[in-house]
Amino acid sequence: MxxxxxxxxxxxxxxxxxxxxxxxxxxxxxxxxxxxxxxxxxxxxxxxxxxxxxxxxxxxxxxxxxxxxxxxxxxxxxxxxxxxxxxxxxxxxxxxxxxxxxxxxxxxxxxxxxxxxxxxxxxxxxxxxxxxxxxxxxxxxxxxxxxxxxxxxxxxxxxxxxxxxxxxxxxxxxxxxxxxxxRKLVNSDMLMKFDQLLRDYYEEKIQLTSGMPTVQYCADKLCMSANYFGDLIKKMTGDTASNYIRQDLIQRVKNELASGASISQVAYELGFEYPQHLSRMFKKFCGYTPTDYLRQIQKKPGC
CATH class of the missing domain: 2.60.120.280 (Regulatory protein AraC)
Known part of the structure:
Protein backbone atom coordinates (compact mmCIF):
# COMPACT_ATOMS: atom_id res chain seq x y z
CA MET A 1 0.00 0.00 0.00
CA ARG A 183 -5.31 25.10 -28.20
CA LYS A 184 -8.24 25.96 -30.43
CA LEU A 185 -7.55 23.25 -33.03
CA VAL A 186 -7.34 20.55 -30.37
CA ASN A 187 -10.46 21.97 -28.73
CA SER A 188 -12.45 21.98 -31.98
CA ASP A 189 -11.60 18.30 -32.36
CA MET A 190 -12.90 17.78 -28.84
CA LEU A 191 -16.20 19.43 -29.77
CA MET A 192 -16.56 16.98 -32.67
CA LYS A 193 -15.89 14.13 -30.26
CA PHE A 194 -18.54 15.55 -27.92
CA ASP A 195 -21.09 15.61 -30.74
CA GLN A 196 -20.19 12.04 -31.73
CA LEU A 197 -20.48 10.94 -28.10
CA LEU A 198 -24.02 12.33 -27.92
CA ARG A 199 -24.95 10.59 -31.17
CA ASP A 200 -23.56 7.28 -29.92
CA TYR A 201 -25.38 7.69 -26.61
CA TYR A 202 -28.78 7.72 -28.29
CA GLU A 203 -27.92 5.24 -31.03
CA GLU A 204 -26.87 2.73 -28.39
CA LYS A 205 -30.09 3.43 -26.44
CA ILE A 206 -28.23 4.26 -23.23
CA GLN A 207 -30.93 6.84 -22.44
CA LEU A 208 -33.45 4.03 -21.87
CA THR A 209 -31.61 2.90 -18.75
CA SER A 210 -29.65 5.99 -17.70
CA GLY A 211 -31.80 8.91 -18.85
CA MET A 212 -30.37 12.07 -20.36
CA PRO A 213 -26.55 12.17 -20.75
CA THR A 214 -24.83 14.16 -18.01
CA VAL A 215 -21.81 16.45 -18.11
CA GLN A 216 -19.97 14.02 -15.82
CA TYR A 217 -20.70 11.09 -18.16
CA CYS A 218 -19.42 12.99 -21.20
CA ALA A 219 -16.33 14.27 -19.37
CA ASP A 220 -15.45 10.75 -18.19
CA LYS A 221 -15.83 9.34 -21.71
CA LEU A 222 -13.59 12.10 -23.08
CA CYS A 223 -11.01 11.54 -20.29
CA MET A 224 -11.47 14.95 -18.69
CA SER A 225 -12.58 16.27 -15.33
CA ALA A 226 -16.11 17.68 -15.38
CA ASN A 227 -14.84 21.17 -14.51
CA TYR A 228 -12.22 21.32 -17.27
CA PHE A 229 -14.68 19.89 -19.80
CA GLY A 230 -17.34 22.41 -18.76
CA ASP A 231 -14.91 25.34 -19.00
CA LEU A 232 -13.67 24.14 -22.38
CA ILE A 233 -17.17 23.90 -23.86
CA LYS A 234 -18.09 27.30 -22.42
CA LYS A 235 -15.03 28.89 -24.07
CA MET A 236 -15.79 27.25 -27.41
CA THR A 237 -19.57 27.66 -27.63
CA GLY A 238 -20.40 30.48 -25.23
CA ASP A 239 -22.80 28.15 -23.42
CA THR A 240 -22.57 25.59 -20.65
CA ALA A 241 -21.98 21.92 -21.38
CA SER A 242 -25.30 21.05 -19.73
CA ASN A 243 -27.16 23.47 -22.00
CA TYR A 244 -25.32 22.08 -25.02
CA ILE A 245 -26.56 18.60 -24.07
CA ARG A 246 -30.11 19.88 -23.59
CA GLN A 247 -30.09 21.76 -26.90
CA ASP A 248 -28.98 18.59 -28.64
CA LEU A 249 -31.82 16.75 -26.94
CA ILE A 250 -34.37 19.42 -27.90
CA GLN A 251 -33.35 19.05 -31.55
CA ARG A 252 -33.84 15.31 -31.28
CA VAL A 253 -37.32 15.89 -29.82
CA LYS A 254 -38.19 18.19 -32.73
CA ASN A 255 -36.92 15.72 -35.30
CA GLU A 256 -38.98 12.91 -33.80
CA LEU A 257 -42.12 15.04 -33.55
CA ALA A 258 -41.67 16.24 -37.14
CA SER A 259 -41.43 12.60 -38.28
CA GLY A 260 -44.90 11.90 -36.88
CA ALA A 261 -44.17 10.39 -33.46
CA SER A 262 -46.43 11.30 -30.54
CA ILE A 263 -45.17 13.24 -27.53
CA SER A 264 -45.46 10.11 -25.37
CA GLN A 265 -43.48 8.04 -27.88
CA VAL A 266 -40.75 10.66 -28.08
CA ALA A 267 -40.56 10.92 -24.29
CA TYR A 268 -40.09 7.16 -23.98
CA GLU A 269 -37.55 6.91 -26.82
CA LEU A 270 -35.39 9.69 -25.43
CA GLY A 271 -35.32 8.42 -21.86
CA PHE A 272 -37.81 10.71 -20.06
CA GLU A 273 -39.63 9.09 -17.17
CA TYR A 274 -42.88 10.89 -18.00
CA PRO A 275 -44.07 12.91 -21.03
CA GLN A 276 -44.67 15.88 -18.69
CA HIS A 277 -40.92 16.03 -18.00
CA LEU A 278 -40.23 16.38 -21.72
CA SER A 279 -42.90 19.06 -22.06
CA ARG A 280 -41.52 21.12 -19.17
CA MET A 281 -37.96 21.05 -20.50
CA PHE A 282 -39.09 21.79 -24.05
CA LYS A 283 -41.12 24.82 -22.96
CA LYS A 284 -38.28 26.10 -20.79
CA PHE A 285 -35.87 26.09 -23.72
CA CYS A 286 -38.17 26.96 -26.61
CA GLY A 287 -40.75 29.17 -24.94
CA TYR A 288 -43.64 26.99 -26.09
CA THR A 289 -44.82 23.40 -25.59
CA PRO A 290 -44.32 20.37 -27.85
CA THR A 291 -48.03 20.57 -28.64
CA ASP A 292 -47.59 24.18 -29.80
CA TYR A 293 -44.64 23.05 -31.90
CA LEU A 294 -46.75 20.38 -33.58
CA ARG A 295 -49.39 22.99 -34.42
CA GLN A 296 -46.87 25.42 -35.83
CA ILE A 297 -44.49 22.95 -37.43
CA GLN A 298 -45.29 24.04 -40.95
CA LYS A 299 -45.04 27.75 -40.11
CA LYS A 300 -42.22 27.86 -37.59
CA PRO A 301 -39.74 25.01 -37.84
CA GLY A 302 -37.33 26.25 -35.19
CA CYS A 303 -37.32 27.88 -31.81
Whole structure:
Protein backbone atom coordinates (compact mmCIF):
# COMPACT_ATOMS: atom_id res chain seq x y z
CA MET A 1 0.00 0.00 0.00
CA UNK A 2 1.32 3.44 -0.93
CA UNK A 3 2.61 5.59 1.89
CA UNK A 4 0.74 8.89 1.86
CA UNK A 5 1.92 12.04 3.61
CA UNK A 6 -1.00 13.87 5.22
CA UNK A 7 -0.63 17.61 4.64
CA UNK A 8 -2.94 18.82 7.40
CA UNK A 9 -1.24 22.22 7.50
CA UNK A 10 1.43 24.02 5.48
CA UNK A 11 4.09 23.03 8.00
CA UNK A 12 3.70 19.32 7.21
CA UNK A 13 4.90 19.85 3.66
CA UNK A 14 7.56 22.38 4.65
CA UNK A 15 9.00 19.96 7.19
CA UNK A 16 9.20 17.22 4.55
CA UNK A 17 11.22 19.38 2.12
CA UNK A 18 13.30 21.07 4.83
CA UNK A 19 11.76 24.55 4.69
CA UNK A 20 11.19 26.75 7.77
CA UNK A 21 7.90 28.67 7.84
CA UNK A 22 7.36 32.08 9.38
CA UNK A 23 3.53 31.94 9.19
CA UNK A 24 1.33 29.06 10.40
CA UNK A 25 -1.14 29.33 7.51
CA UNK A 26 0.99 30.30 4.48
CA UNK A 27 4.18 28.89 3.03
CA UNK A 28 6.19 29.92 -0.02
CA UNK A 29 8.97 27.52 -0.95
CA UNK A 30 11.76 28.24 -3.40
CA UNK A 31 12.81 24.70 -4.34
CA UNK A 32 16.33 25.86 -5.22
CA UNK A 33 16.83 26.63 -1.52
CA UNK A 34 15.76 23.20 -0.24
CA UNK A 35 16.89 20.81 -2.99
CA UNK A 36 17.59 18.00 -3.21
CA UNK A 37 14.27 16.71 -1.90
CA UNK A 38 12.53 13.35 -1.72
CA UNK A 39 9.31 12.61 -3.51
CA UNK A 40 6.08 12.29 -1.54
CA UNK A 41 2.52 11.26 -2.30
CA UNK A 42 0.35 13.80 -0.48
CA UNK A 43 -3.17 13.94 0.91
CA UNK A 44 -3.90 17.67 1.01
CA UNK A 45 -5.96 19.55 3.59
CA UNK A 46 -4.58 22.83 2.23
CA UNK A 47 -4.55 24.67 -1.09
CA UNK A 48 -1.38 24.51 -3.15
CA UNK A 49 0.10 25.96 -6.34
CA UNK A 50 3.22 24.19 -7.62
CA UNK A 51 5.53 24.66 -10.58
CA UNK A 52 9.04 23.53 -11.44
CA UNK A 53 11.37 25.31 -13.85
CA UNK A 54 13.16 22.10 -14.81
CA UNK A 55 11.24 18.89 -14.34
CA UNK A 56 10.44 15.58 -15.95
CA UNK A 57 8.61 13.72 -13.21
CA UNK A 58 5.99 10.99 -13.45
CA UNK A 59 3.39 12.21 -10.95
CA UNK A 60 0.28 10.50 -9.64
CA UNK A 61 -2.94 12.43 -9.24
CA UNK A 62 -6.12 10.68 -8.19
CA UNK A 63 -6.22 7.48 -10.27
CA UNK A 64 -4.08 8.82 -13.11
CA UNK A 65 -0.45 9.49 -13.99
CA UNK A 66 1.05 12.64 -15.42
CA UNK A 67 4.40 13.43 -17.00
CA UNK A 68 5.16 16.71 -15.24
CA UNK A 69 7.11 18.92 -17.65
CA UNK A 70 8.93 22.22 -17.38
CA UNK A 71 6.64 25.25 -17.20
CA UNK A 72 3.63 23.34 -15.84
CA UNK A 73 1.45 24.64 -13.01
CA UNK A 74 -0.53 22.26 -10.83
CA UNK A 75 -3.19 23.53 -8.41
CA UNK A 76 -4.51 21.35 -5.58
CA UNK A 77 -7.35 21.83 -3.09
CA UNK A 78 -8.24 20.21 0.24
CA UNK A 79 -9.34 16.60 -0.19
CA UNK A 80 -7.11 15.86 -3.16
CA UNK A 81 -4.22 13.40 -3.40
CA UNK A 82 -1.22 14.04 -5.62
CA UNK A 83 2.52 13.74 -5.98
CA UNK A 84 4.87 10.78 -6.34
CA UNK A 85 5.42 8.01 -3.82
CA UNK A 86 8.67 8.24 -1.87
CA UNK A 87 11.15 5.73 -3.26
CA UNK A 88 14.15 7.12 -1.40
CA UNK A 89 15.35 9.03 -4.47
CA UNK A 90 16.66 12.56 -4.01
CA UNK A 91 15.82 15.01 -6.80
CA UNK A 92 17.13 18.48 -7.52
CA UNK A 93 14.31 20.90 -8.26
CA UNK A 94 14.04 24.55 -9.18
CA UNK A 95 10.70 26.30 -9.03
CA UNK A 96 8.17 27.33 -6.43
CA UNK A 97 5.37 26.14 -4.22
CA UNK A 98 2.68 28.20 -2.50
CA UNK A 99 0.58 26.49 0.15
CA UNK A 100 -2.14 28.15 2.22
CA UNK A 101 -4.61 26.82 4.75
CA UNK A 102 -8.36 27.46 4.31
CA UNK A 103 -8.37 29.14 7.75
CA UNK A 104 -6.41 32.04 6.24
CA UNK A 105 -9.46 32.92 4.16
CA UNK A 106 -12.01 32.98 7.00
CA UNK A 107 -14.17 36.09 6.83
CA UNK A 108 -12.72 37.22 3.48
CA UNK A 109 -14.42 37.60 0.12
CA UNK A 110 -12.04 34.99 -1.29
CA UNK A 111 -13.38 32.41 1.15
CA UNK A 112 -16.80 32.72 -0.50
CA UNK A 113 -15.69 32.40 -4.10
CA UNK A 114 -12.46 30.38 -4.13
CA UNK A 115 -14.34 27.34 -5.42
CA UNK A 116 -15.24 29.41 -8.49
CA UNK A 117 -11.64 28.89 -9.59
CA UNK A 118 -12.58 25.64 -11.25
CA UNK A 119 -8.98 24.76 -12.13
CA UNK A 120 -8.56 23.45 -8.57
CA UNK A 121 -10.71 20.51 -9.70
CA UNK A 122 -8.92 19.89 -12.98
CA UNK A 123 -7.03 16.66 -13.36
CA UNK A 124 -3.26 16.88 -13.55
CA UNK A 125 -3.27 16.11 -17.27
CA UNK A 126 -5.26 19.34 -17.65
CA UNK A 127 -2.59 21.39 -15.90
CA UNK A 128 -1.62 24.90 -17.00
CA UNK A 129 1.34 25.16 -19.37
CA UNK A 130 2.87 28.61 -18.93
CA UNK A 131 4.52 30.84 -21.47
CA UNK A 132 7.82 32.44 -20.40
CA UNK A 133 6.02 35.70 -19.65
CA UNK A 134 3.40 33.96 -17.54
CA UNK A 135 6.12 32.10 -15.67
CA UNK A 136 7.86 35.38 -14.83
CA UNK A 137 4.61 36.88 -13.52
CA UNK A 138 3.99 33.96 -11.15
CA UNK A 139 7.61 33.95 -9.96
CA UNK A 140 7.34 37.68 -9.25
CA UNK A 141 4.20 37.11 -7.16
CA UNK A 142 5.86 34.22 -5.30
CA UNK A 143 8.77 36.51 -4.41
CA UNK A 144 6.42 39.27 -3.22
CA UNK A 145 4.53 36.84 -0.97
CA UNK A 146 7.82 35.47 0.33
CA UNK A 147 9.04 39.01 1.11
CA UNK A 148 5.81 39.78 2.95
CA UNK A 149 6.15 36.61 5.02
CA UNK A 150 9.58 37.74 6.16
CA UNK A 151 8.18 40.98 7.57
CA UNK A 152 7.04 41.26 11.17
CA UNK A 153 3.45 40.12 11.54
CA UNK A 154 0.92 42.94 12.04
CA UNK A 155 -2.83 43.48 11.81
CA UNK A 156 -2.75 43.91 8.01
CA UNK A 157 -0.42 41.11 7.00
CA UNK A 158 -3.04 38.41 6.54
CA UNK A 159 -5.20 40.72 4.42
CA UNK A 160 -2.17 41.54 2.26
CA UNK A 161 -1.35 37.84 1.87
CA UNK A 162 -4.92 37.01 0.86
CA UNK A 163 -4.76 39.85 -1.67
CA UNK A 164 -1.59 38.44 -3.21
CA UNK A 165 -3.09 34.95 -3.31
CA UNK A 166 -6.24 36.19 -5.02
CA UNK A 167 -4.12 38.07 -7.54
CA UNK A 168 -2.18 34.89 -8.30
CA UNK A 169 -5.40 32.91 -8.74
CA UNK A 170 -6.74 35.54 -11.13
CA UNK A 171 -3.56 35.37 -13.19
CA UNK A 172 -3.84 31.57 -13.27
CA UNK A 173 -7.41 31.96 -14.54
CA UNK A 174 -6.24 34.39 -17.23
CA UNK A 175 -3.49 31.99 -18.29
CA UNK A 176 -5.94 29.09 -18.47
CA UNK A 177 -8.25 31.20 -20.63
CA UNK A 178 -5.29 31.86 -22.94
CA UNK A 179 -4.54 28.14 -23.05
CA UNK A 180 -8.09 27.35 -24.15
CA UNK A 181 -7.67 29.80 -27.03
CA UNK A 182 -4.17 28.71 -28.12
CA ARG A 183 -5.31 25.10 -28.20
CA LYS A 184 -8.24 25.96 -30.43
CA LEU A 185 -7.55 23.25 -33.03
CA VAL A 186 -7.34 20.55 -30.37
CA ASN A 187 -10.46 21.97 -28.73
CA SER A 188 -12.45 21.98 -31.98
CA ASP A 189 -11.60 18.30 -32.36
CA MET A 190 -12.90 17.78 -28.84
CA LEU A 191 -16.20 19.43 -29.77
CA MET A 192 -16.56 16.98 -32.67
CA LYS A 193 -15.89 14.13 -30.26
CA PHE A 194 -18.54 15.55 -27.92
CA ASP A 195 -21.09 15.61 -30.74
CA GLN A 196 -20.19 12.04 -31.73
CA LEU A 197 -20.48 10.94 -28.10
CA LEU A 198 -24.02 12.33 -27.92
CA ARG A 199 -24.95 10.59 -31.17
CA ASP A 200 -23.56 7.28 -29.92
CA TYR A 201 -25.38 7.69 -26.61
CA TYR A 202 -28.78 7.72 -28.29
CA GLU A 203 -27.92 5.24 -31.03
CA GLU A 204 -26.87 2.73 -28.39
CA LYS A 205 -30.09 3.43 -26.44
CA ILE A 206 -28.23 4.26 -23.23
CA GLN A 207 -30.93 6.84 -22.44
CA LEU A 208 -33.45 4.03 -21.87
CA THR A 209 -31.61 2.90 -18.75
CA SER A 210 -29.65 5.99 -17.70
CA GLY A 211 -31.80 8.91 -18.85
CA MET A 212 -30.37 12.07 -20.36
CA PRO A 213 -26.55 12.17 -20.75
CA THR A 214 -24.83 14.16 -18.01
CA VAL A 215 -21.81 16.45 -18.11
CA GLN A 216 -19.97 14.02 -15.82
CA TYR A 217 -20.70 11.09 -18.16
CA CYS A 218 -19.42 12.99 -21.20
CA ALA A 219 -16.33 14.27 -19.37
CA ASP A 220 -15.45 10.75 -18.19
CA LYS A 221 -15.83 9.34 -21.71
CA LEU A 222 -13.59 12.10 -23.08
CA CYS A 223 -11.01 11.54 -20.29
CA MET A 224 -11.47 14.95 -18.69
CA SER A 225 -12.58 16.27 -15.33
CA ALA A 226 -16.11 17.68 -15.38
CA ASN A 227 -14.84 21.17 -14.51
CA TYR A 228 -12.22 21.32 -17.27
CA PHE A 229 -14.68 19.89 -19.80
CA GLY A 230 -17.34 22.41 -18.76
CA ASP A 231 -14.91 25.34 -19.00
CA LEU A 232 -13.67 24.14 -22.38
CA ILE A 233 -17.17 23.90 -23.86
CA LYS A 234 -18.09 27.30 -22.42
CA LYS A 235 -15.03 28.89 -24.07
CA MET A 236 -15.79 27.25 -27.41
CA THR A 237 -19.57 27.66 -27.63
CA GLY A 238 -20.40 30.48 -25.23
CA ASP A 239 -22.80 28.15 -23.42
CA THR A 240 -22.57 25.59 -20.65
CA ALA A 241 -21.98 21.92 -21.38
CA SER A 242 -25.30 21.05 -19.73
CA ASN A 243 -27.16 23.47 -22.00
CA TYR A 244 -25.32 22.08 -25.02
CA ILE A 245 -26.56 18.60 -24.07
CA ARG A 246 -30.11 19.88 -23.59
CA GLN A 247 -30.09 21.76 -26.90
CA ASP A 248 -28.98 18.59 -28.64
CA LEU A 249 -31.82 16.75 -26.94
CA ILE A 250 -34.37 19.42 -27.90
CA GLN A 251 -33.35 19.05 -31.55
CA ARG A 252 -33.84 15.31 -31.28
CA VAL A 253 -37.32 15.89 -29.82
CA LYS A 254 -38.19 18.19 -32.73
CA ASN A 255 -36.92 15.72 -35.30
CA GLU A 256 -38.98 12.91 -33.80
CA LEU A 257 -42.12 15.04 -33.55
CA ALA A 258 -41.67 16.24 -37.14
CA SER A 259 -41.43 12.60 -38.28
CA GLY A 260 -44.90 11.90 -36.88
CA ALA A 261 -44.17 10.39 -33.46
CA SER A 262 -46.43 11.30 -30.54
CA ILE A 263 -45.17 13.24 -27.53
CA SER A 264 -45.46 10.11 -25.37
CA GLN A 265 -43.48 8.04 -27.88
CA VAL A 266 -40.75 10.66 -28.08
CA ALA A 267 -40.56 10.92 -24.29
CA TYR A 268 -40.09 7.16 -23.98
CA GLU A 269 -37.55 6.91 -26.82
CA LEU A 270 -35.39 9.69 -25.43
CA GLY A 271 -35.32 8.42 -21.86
CA PHE A 272 -37.81 10.71 -20.06
CA GLU A 273 -39.63 9.09 -17.17
CA TYR A 274 -42.88 10.89 -18.00
CA PRO A 275 -44.07 12.91 -21.03
CA GLN A 276 -44.67 15.88 -18.69
CA HIS A 277 -40.92 16.03 -18.00
CA LEU A 278 -40.23 16.38 -21.72
CA SER A 279 -42.90 19.06 -22.06
CA ARG A 280 -41.52 21.12 -19.17
CA MET A 281 -37.96 21.05 -20.50
CA PHE A 282 -39.09 21.79 -24.05
CA LYS A 283 -41.12 24.82 -22.96
CA LYS A 284 -38.28 26.10 -20.79
CA PHE A 285 -35.87 26.09 -23.72
CA CYS A 286 -38.17 26.96 -26.61
CA GLY A 287 -40.75 29.17 -24.94
CA TYR A 288 -43.64 26.99 -26.09
CA THR A 289 -44.82 23.40 -25.59
CA PRO A 290 -44.32 20.37 -27.85
CA THR A 291 -48.03 20.57 -28.64
CA ASP A 292 -47.59 24.18 -29.80
CA TYR A 293 -44.64 23.05 -31.90
CA LEU A 294 -46.75 20.38 -33.58
CA ARG A 295 -49.39 22.99 -34.42
CA GLN A 296 -46.87 25.42 -35.83
CA ILE A 297 -44.49 22.95 -37.43
CA GLN A 298 -45.29 24.04 -40.95
CA LYS A 299 -45.04 27.75 -40.11
CA LYS A 300 -42.22 27.86 -37.59
CA PRO A 301 -39.74 25.01 -37.84
CA GLY A 302 -37.33 26.25 -35.19
CA CYS A 303 -37.32 27.88 -31.81
Missing amino acids: SKILKIRNVGDYSQWVGHTDTHPLVSVIDYAEVSPVRHCLNNYSVYGIFFHDEANIDLAYGCGKYDYKEGTVICVAPGQIGGKEDNGELVNLTGWALLFHPDLLQGTALEKHIREYSFFDYRVNEALHMTDEEHDILVSLMRQIKDELQKKHDALQDAILVGYIELMLNFCQRFYNRQFIT
